[in-house]
Amino acid sequence: MKRIILFILLLSSIGVFATQADSLFVKANKLYQSEKYNEALEVYKQIEKHNINSDDLLYNMANTYYKMNKIAPAIYYYEKVLQQSPNYTDAAFNLSFAKRMAIDNIEPLPKTLLQKLNQSVVMRFTYNTWAWLAIGLSFLFALLFLLYHFSYSTGSKRLYFITSFASAFLALLMIAFAFQNYKHAKANTEAIVFAQQTEVKTAPTASSEVSFELHEGTKVKVLESLDNWKKIKIADGKIGWILSDDIKEL
Structure with missing residues (x-):
């Protein structure tokens, strides 16, 4: 009987929070439409904290970051949407615009x-x-x-x-x-560079030579982890080591 009561209470709490999340989402959308982007983002983050990662929530967060000219998080959230729903055309379209604002223009290797x-x-x-x-x-x-x-x-x-x-x-x-x-x-673990500018090293040590530089918004593939370093690969095939804090995994 106790298990049944607990199960009913759990379902009730889920239903209550779902209603609250919906009202918060509506509130955030109104703030966004009023161009109060900082306030809208804070409300979106409240919903995200409860592990609600719906396509629409992530997409709206990406749009908000884009409006605030925060390129790295905008690209990150557009990529998150497409990771969950590859055919989300609006996210793919907006991502193409966000990428144009990134500094790095890396030509990908030709595909077979x-x-x-x-x-x-x-x-x-x-x-x-x-x-x-x-x-x-x-x-x-x-x-x-x-x-x-x-x-x-x-x-x-x-x-x-x-x-x-x-x-x-x-x-x-x-x-x-x-x-x-x-x-x-x-x-294929991927990540977005969040540091405004970062050096990619030839080895996972601060004293090693710089192989190349990356800027915020660039997408990388994470190959390996070692202490506070990540071995990464970029679209043109270059490989190097970057500080873990400079990227955010998708």
């Missing part, structure tokens, strides 16, 4: 045909989306196979047989996409 295919197809959705698509197709396969089993018409049996195994094949393909996407997400 396989990499382009992987980016345009496998990375089109998150691994969670691919997984849910696989589950849906699995249920469709089960339904079609049952219809095939209980059907008496030869034409219907043929149709259900072909479509059931087509759905099974697609389900396996979605699982493969989800696995590939998951591996890519875990192996």
